[in-house]
Amino acid sequence: MADSGAPKPSSSVKLVLLGEAAVGKSSLVLRFVNNDFQENKEPTIGAAFLTQKCNLPTRTIKFEIWDTAGQERFASLAPMYYRNAQAALVVYDLTKPTSLIKAKHWVAELQRQASPGIVIALVGNKLDLTNDSAGGDGEGAGGGDGEDARKVTTEEAKSYAEEEGLLFFETSAKTGYNVTEVFTAIANAIPETSLKTARGPGASSAAARTEEQRVNLNGPRDPNAKEGCAC
Amino acid sequence: MESLADTLWDVVICGTGLQQSLLALALSRSDKKVLHIDPNDFYGDAEAAFSLQEVESWVEKVQTGKEGLFRAASVEKLEGDTGLSFPRAYSLALAPQLIHARSTLLSQLVSSRAYRQVEFLAVGSFSIFKPSSDPSQSPTLVRIPSTREDVFSTTAISAKAKRGLMKFLKFVLDYESTPQAEAWQPHTDAPLTEFLLKEFKMDKELQTYIVTLTLSLDGGINTRDGLAVIHRHLSSMGLYGPGFAALYPKWGGLSEIAQVSCRAGAVGGAVYMLGTGVKAMNDQEDPIVLELTSGDTIKTRKVVRANESATDESGINRLVAVVSSPLKSLFQSTVEGAPTPAVAVVAFPAGSLSTAAGEASQSPVYLSVHSSDTGECPANQSVLYFTTISKPASQDLLQEALDSFLAAVAGDTVPQCLYQLQYKQLRSSAQSQASGSIFDFAPPRPALAFDDSTLQSVHDAWKMVLGDDAIEEEYLTFADREGAMDDDEVYD
Ligand SMILES: Cc1cc2nc3c(=O)[nH]c(=O)nc-3n(C[C@H](O)[C@H](O)[C@H](O)COP(=O)(O)OP(=O)(O)OC[C@H]3O[C@@H](n4cnc5c(N)ncnc54)[C@H](O)[C@@H]3O)c2cc1C
Ligand SMILES: Nc1nc2c(ncn2[C@@H]2O[C@H](COP(=O)(O)OP(=O)(O)OP(=O)(O)O)[C@@H](O)[C@H]2O)c(=O)[nH]1
Ligand SMILES: [Mg+2]
Numbered sequence: 001m002a003d004s005g006a007p008k009p010s011s012s013v014k015l016v017l018l019g020e021a022a023v024g025k026s027s028l029v030l031r032f033v034n035n036d037f038q039e040n041k042e043p044t045i046g047a048a049f050l051t052q053k054c055n056l057p058t059r060t061i062k063f064e065i066w067d068t069a070g071q072e073r074f075a076s077l078a079p080m081y082y083r084n085a086q087a088a089l090v091v092y093d094l095t096k097p098t099s100l101i102k103a104k105h106w107v108a109e110l111q112r113q114a115s116p117g118i119v120i121a122l123v124g125n126k127l128d129l130t131n132d133s134a135g136g137d138g139e140g141a142g143g144g145d146g147e148d149a150r151k152v153t154t155e156e157a158k159s160y161a162e163e164e165g166l167l168f169f170e171t172s173a174k175t176g177y178n179v180t181e182v183f184t185a186i187a188n189a190i191p192e193t194s195l196k197t198a199r200g201p202g203a204s205s206a207a208a209r210t211e212e213q214r215v216n217l218n219g220p221r222d223p224n225a226k227e228g229c230a231c
Numbered sequence: 232m233e234s235l236a237d238t239l240w241d242v243v244i245c246g247t248g249l250q251q252s253l254l255a256l257a258l259s260r261s262d263k264k265v266l267h268i269d270p271n272d273f274y275g276d277a278e279a280a281f282s283l284q285e286v287e288s289w290v291e292k293v294q295t296g297k298e299g300l301f302r303a304a305s306v307e308k309l310e311g312d313t314g315l316s317f318p319r320a321y322s323l324a325l326a327p328q329l330i331h332a333r334s335t336l337l338s339q340l341v342s343s344r345a346y347r348q349v350e351f352l353a354v355g356s357f358s359i360f361k362p363s364s365d366p367s368q369s370p371t372l373v374r375i376p377s378t379r380e381d382v383f384s385t386t387a388i389s390a391k392a393k394r395g396l397m398k399f400l401k402f403v404l405d406y407e408s409t410p411q412a413e414a415w416q417p418h419t420d421a422p423l424t425e426f427l428l429k430e431f432k433m434d435k436e437l438q439t440y441i442v443t444l445t446l447s448l449d450g451g452i453n454t455r456d457g458l459a460v461i462h463r464h465l466s467s468m469g470l471y472g473p474g475f476a477a478l479y480p481k482w483g484g485l486s487e488i489a490q491v492s493c494r495a496g497a498v499g500g501a502v503y504m505l506g507t508g509v510k511a512m513n514d515q516e517d518p519i520v521l522e523l524t525s526g527d528t529i530k531t532r533k534v535v536r537a538n539e540s541a542t543d544e545s546g547i548n549r550l551v552a553v554v555s556s557p558l559k560s561l562f563q564s565t566v567e568g569a570p571t572p573a574v575a576v577v578a579f580p581a582g583s584l585s586t587a588a589g590e591a592s593q594s595p596v597y598l599s600v601h602s603s604d605t606g607e608c609p610a611n612q613s614v615l616y617f618t619t620i621s622k623p624a625s626q627d628l629l630q631e632a633l634d635s636f637l638a639a640v641a642g643d644t645v646p647q648c649l650y651q652l653q654y655k656q657l658r659s660s661a662q663s664q665a666s667g668s669i670f671d672f673a674p675p676r677p678a679l680a681f682d683d684s685t686l687q688s689v690h691d692a693w694k695m696v697l698g699d700d701a702i703e704e705e706y707l708t709f710a711d712r713e714g715a716m717d718d719d720e721v722y723d
Pocket of ligand 2: 019020021022023024025026027028038039040041042043044068069070125126127128129171172173174175
């Protein structure tokens with residue numbers, strides 16, 4: 001599994017994306033996983049599942065990403081996704097104040113229902129549509145000069161995030177600004193103890209213990225098993 | 232987005248129990264329009280797993296008679312600050328079934344790629360509870376040797392018994408070939424114990440070891456079924472790694488498989504609604520018209536539901552207890568390279584327990600001990616699931632089993648029971664069946680190990696829903712979805 005010389009411990013982290021429809025959840029994932037962006041991305045139906053690895057200096061984190069549908073009408077899926085999730089990315093659209101209200105609902109819901117140690121990041125997306133130089137430079141086509149579409153101030157969202165103990169970022173899935181930083185920050189914020197470990201050498205002792213337990217259904221079957229499989 | 236009423240659904244699946252959820256998984260790559268609803272506000276039906284909060288609202292529902300096949304539910308907590316963690320630190324399973332390595336369920340989870348979302352843990356030792364003859368001594372647990380290596384090394388049985396056991400294990404591994412079959416077929420419907428006595432001269436104790444491996448709730452399993460189950464056990468040994476024959480899905484057993492299957496259904500585009508049931512159905516029309524409890528009236532070509540009617544009062548009693556000890560001694564791996572087990576099984580043979588009133592147990596009591604590695608309780612605690620066939624004294628006997636078990640595993644201190652849930656789950660003799668465009672799943676059987684025959688009805692339901700579009704080779708056989716692969720791309 002490890003492709004570099006020195007094998008690092010590798011852990012998987014279940015991450016769920018939540019937020020109102022069209023705030024850019026899938027676009028953030030697409031940027032993170034494929035470094036790509038689509039101008040007219042179709043709404044997610046049901047949910048999507050993707051994986052991506054993130055290399056930290058001391059370990060590799062494999063994100064198992066559940067991208068939910070903001071349009072989901074019956075809110076019946078969400079609990080399945082955030083159950084046992086170690087991290088959540090709650091996304092709003094910087095140009096749409098109602099999406100921050102929805103995001104706050106989600107944060108409250110996660111604090112009520114999700115795993116206690118869950119790491120939550122609040123992410124204001126579509127920074128390229130604002131006048132903020134960091135995100136808007138170069139490709140800020142939609143925003144453009146002088147025309148600032150920002151409707152949620154950094155201060156407002158940031159102070160809310162601080163109160164609730166959330167990681168906070170403003171991103172642009174379109175330009176890629178800050179996207180990898182969000183995932184890296186989450187990877188760093190996951191407490192070592194809550195890491196379940198995927199197979200791989202060099203795991204730390206706490207993690208190695210978990211590794212000992214996981215049964216790999218796809219692994220080499222023991223040829224000496226008492227009977228050859230008949231099927 | 233189209234509204235519910237404007238869509239002509241290909242199938243409405245009611246209930247999110249294991250069978251319905253596996254059906255959703257099976258349909259997840261078809262282009263059928265699937266609406267999956269459940270009157271409960273949780274996933275999993277009779278296979279759900281609950282936080283302590285959810286346990287309490289479930290118990291209330293059972294008490295008002297609104298929970299299908301469940302009866303007589305109650306919760307008991309130690310008063311005061313007991314070391315019980317907060318409610319969401321627990322996930323108590325209504326269906327803590329073991330899954331044998333050779334179960335078709337596992338191969339279907341692999342071929343459908345759903346296994347990638349499930350973490351499987353090893354089921355470790357099977358032990359027998361032995362009451363002490365001297366009341367001043369503690370009862371003990373004796374591990375059942377179930378592989379040849381085990382039999383060689385055990386000190387629990389005599390050399391003569393070892394030879395008998397060895398001979399039997401060898402027999403079972405090949406029990407379907409001619410010479411063996413000729414030996415057991417005359418006994419096919421007789422109790423397995425009788426066969427063991429007659430053909431292998433096994434004493435009561437060895438018979439008990441063998442019957443325990445069958446996990447037969449009434450202890451009276453017949454020779455044919457008994458041999459089949461033991462064969463499954465032995466041939467499962469080592470299949471996915473050394474030292475274990477069965478697996479357990481982390482976070483609540485079959486509940487997790489149901490949820491993973493529903494997720495796959497959702498990824499495939501099915502629409503999910505919890506807290507919504509069917510209020511009325513008109514199946515004289517084509518398509519069928521359903522009135523939902525949400526107030527929506529919808530049209531669908533097919534309906535798949537669960538039959539939840541009890542046919543009689545027989546069933547099981549279960550006691551689920553959270554205890555204040557990690558019970559480490561039960562979770563040692565005995566074979567080199569084996570994963571640390573997270574589940575251990577203990578059998579209390581018939582007659583090994585008695586109520587305060589002096590009534591002895593007539594059927595075995597089984598106990599599945601789950602370590603915190605199952606995600607069902609916090610570290611340094613364990614969850615105990617006791618099961619026995621329903622009899623008038625069952626509740627008392629389960630309490631007795633709990634106390635005796637805690638005495639048997641006591642070190643310097645006896646572990647404390649912090650929380651307990653009791654209930655009765657009725658059995659139903661109803662069969663799964665299709666009639667016209669409606670399919671009814673039989674209720675799940677409250678067994679100790681997952682029974683593959685459940686999978687047949689999922690397959691039947693799938694065929695009914697797809698009709699001529701059903702391609703047998705593609706049943707639950709899917710490629711990984713794009714992006715979901717376990718690839719080696721590393722993002723720096
Ligand atoms: C368990 C849970 C799951 C959720 N899942 C989603 C989701 O998948 N997508 C999403 O956008 N928001 C979801 N939400 C957030 C929820 O939609 C907001 O809390 C709510 O829409 C905010 O509306 P309100 O409080 O102003 O008024 P409300 O009266 O709560 O609702 C206003 C409108 O939103 C609809 N609505 C209410 N609750 C939900 C809901 N849970 N899901 C969808 N529509 C709803 C109502 O039918 C109504 O038309 C979820 C909330 C919970 C608790
Ligand atoms: N300008 C700009 N547009 C974006 C950005 N991120 C997403 N979009 C656009 O916003 C629209 C919605 O993006 P999605 O990624 O589909 O949003 P989503 O949150 O996944 O939506 P649902 O799946 O419906 O919940 C698409 O047209 C994207 O191209 C961004 O950072 N900047
Ligand atoms: Mg999306």
